[in-house]
Amino acid sequence: MKDALNFGFSVRDTLVVPQASVGIAVYPDHSTDPEALLSYADAAMYRAKAIGRNSLQLFEAEIASHSNRRALMAQALRRAVGADEFSVVYQPRVNPVTGRTTGFDALVRWYDPEQGHVSPSLFVPLAEETGLIVSIGERVLGAACRQTAIWAQTCPDIVVSVNVSPVQFEQSDLPVVIAETIKRTGVRPHNLELEITEGVMMGPRSLGTLRALRELGVSVAIDNFGSGYSSLSYIRNFMADRLKLDMSFVRGIGRSHADEVIVEAVLALGKTLGMRVVAEGVETPEQLQFLVDNGCDEVQGFWFARPVEAGIAQSYLPRECATHARATHQFQEKVPTDVPRRFPHGKKTS
Structure with missing residues (x-):
């Protein structure tokens, strides 16, 4: 997929070459539950963005732990905005x-x-x-x-x-x-x-x-x-x-x-x-x-x-x-x- 994007496409005579950050979760290695797989792939994608974008990241347990900490902090941050x-x-x-x-x-x-x-x-x-x-x-x-x-x-x-x-x-x-x-x-x-x-x-x-x-x-x-x-x-x-x-x-x-x-x-x-x-x-x-x-x-x-x-x-x-x-x-x-x-x-x- 990334190789296909590298060819780019034309928009009004301008060549646009997009980049992609890709997260991958594999069945059944990482989970047998479809929703969990999507969640893990999403977490891996955010890790790919964090390490420099336009990269590929395979899901691993440490990513899940980081994703959970991030979700908890986001929840606390929303509460903090309301609580000044x-x-x-x-x-x-x-x-x-x-x-x-x-x-x-x-x-x-x-x-x-x-x-x-x-x-x-x-x-x-x-x-x-x-x-x-x-x-x-x-x-x-x-x-x-x-x-x-x-x-x-x-x-x-x-x-x-x-x-x-x-x-x-x-x-x-x-x-x-x-x-x-x-x-x-x-x-x-x-x-x-x-x-x-x-x-x-x-x-x-x-x-x-x-x-x-x-x-x-x-x-x-x-x-x-x-x-x-x-x-x-x-x-x-x-x-x-x-x-x-x-x-x-x-x-x-x-x-x-x-x-x-x-x-x-x-x-x-x-x-x-x-x-x-x-x-x-x-x-x-x-x-x-x-x-x-x-x-x-x-x-x-x-x-x-x-x-x-x-x-x-x-x-x-x-x-x-x-x-x-x-x-x-x-x-x-x-x-x-x-x-x-x-x-x-x-x-x-x-």
Whole structure:
């Protein structure tokens, strides 16, 4: 079947070559029940997609176990949406020279009463696959905007970034959702930034949607830059406000000459095109010094701060802002208050 698909077919003089992810369950080796066989083949197909798509996977017992865990998590995720079990934490973005906080990334967290804290790397892909990410994303957006509006009262230049899933981008009228959220929460558009992945820009309606968002006054950042398509033609057609350098390259600083060259190239690209570059995942002073030496605009990572709830995050604001800011109690997660803070060259925020 896969070989037949490889020949492709013509659609209005255009050759289309589809790909297929195939899951196989065999009678009677895997089951003698027709419904069970279909279920097993379906589980094997999802495994084929997970390992890279356009592949073939034969059912095995481990797949059944994984499928059951996935089904249970999907059920818990649906219940969590109804029970408002999600919270928002904030990780600061910092000027690498002065240590001054310039903004935050708003990140979703899920605490399940039975499972405890569930890693976003586990539940976010499942939420995207089930479509629940649209509802979750809108709640995170609303919470982040309410908090940003509070911080902006005393820190008018603060910018808070919110991730937008490709599923949100495709399944919702995003400009309308953003406009309504801005009106409802009272946040000023220039204090809000939306983070998209490189893949989002490949969609047929993407540029129109991105320009509509820009017309609302919000800024747009390309997240995990360098880890996806990195199509320079799309970068040229839509000039983002920020490029967020993927942390995999930052981790290579001091260990991989190739990664260092890529970091230097992205920083030069951003500077030439007038886009600020944020380096994610900074964890060592050596990484920080390299980024400072090469003119990186902003950095974030565990060297400075882990994601924390809003009440703690406001302590990272410049002193004149933090003195009067009061954090919202909505969508907050209880975390330890003794969070370590580090600043470059021994400097503290002012």
